[in-house]
Amino acid sequence: MIPLVVAQITDFHLQNDPDQDYRGFNVEQHLDRVVDDLLLQTPAVDMIICSGDLVHHGGPEGYQRLSRRLARLPVPSYWIPGNHDAAQLMLESGDQQGGQLNQRTVVAQGWVIILLDSTANPDGQGSGSLSSTELVFLEQQLQQYSTHHCLVVLHHNPLPVGSDWQDRIMLANANQFWAVLGQHRSVRAVINGHVHQASDQLYGKVRVLMTPATSVQFKAGCQQMVLEDDPVLRQPAYRLLTLHRDGLIETSIKRVAG
Numbered sequence: 001m002i003p004l005v006v007a008q009i010t011d012f013h014l015q016n017d018p019d020q021d022y023r024g025f026n027v028e029q030h031l032d033r034v035v036d037d038l039l040l041q042t043p044a045v046d047m048i049i050c051s052g053d054l055v056h057h058g059g060p061e062g063y064q065r066l067s068r069r070l071a072r073l074p075v076p077s078y079w080i081p082g083n084h085d086a087a088q089l090m091l092e093s094g095d096q097q098g099g100q101l102n103q104r105t106v107v108a109q110g111w112v113i114i115l116l117d118s119t120a121n122p123d124g125q126g127s128g129s130l131s132s133t134e135l136v137f138l139e140q141q142l143q144q145y146s147t148h149h150c151l152v153v154l155h156h157n158p159l160p161v162g163s164d165w166q167d168r169i170m171l172a173n174a175n176q177f178w179a180v181l182g183q184h185r186s187v188r189a190v191i192n193g194h195v196h197q198a199s200d201q202l203y204g205k206v207r208v209l210m211t212p213a214t215s216v217q218f219k220a221g222c223q224q225m226v227l228e229d230d231p232v233l234r235q236p237a238y239r240l241l242t243l244h245r246d247g248l249i250e251t252s253i254k255r256v257a258g
Helices: 027-039 060-070 087-093 132-144 174-181
Strands: 004-009 047-051 077-080 105-108 111-115 149-153 187-192 199-203 206-210 237-243 249-255
Touching: 004 027, 027 060, 027 237, 047 060, 047 187, 060 087, 077 111, 111 132, 132 174, 149 237, 187 237
Parallel strands: 004 047, 047 077, 111 149, 149 187, 187 206
Antiparallel strands: 004 237, 105 111, 199 206, 237 249
């Protein structure tokens, strides 16, 4: 049976002014490199998931430029906000491509993909939470699609990554999140952005996959923020996931050289 192929791209940090760098990098060019690579991907992906920090404290222009870029790909894209996004502005400004920006649950090929907003109760430093309404939504979707394999998507990492500064701004109510997931055997994996680096962990039997950014990468295992200086690891990147009907997940990080 044909599996479902998903591309997760995350943390674009597009500026209001497309000529303005982010931490010394041209993030517009980085995003273009990723989109160009996706166009060449074989087999072609079935959908794109954009997992937050699409803009960097920007206005509508960044979302509009993102929409135009993603329109080059003949597949739907699904967006969730990160701590640098304005969720309502994201919905209003982005090209909704048939309503996908408002679609929170995607069902295909024996899988259900649940898209969450983890930006409630911001601490001003980068952390965020799942609101009580969001936790109820998660529980309802898991119950409704209990016969499907489940992939959960959010922006903030629900597990530490071993960098002091990043672990302070992870998902603030991760215990509540895991309490909900722990009631459902259908959950196969959680994917997130936010950390600008790759990580593949297990929480019980649930795989937790964290994905590098299209913008810039952060070096792992640091007390304070350090930009990645490895010439391979610093490249813009995205994650490919092949979701099989038996629940197996094959995944890889694609790093896009300039």
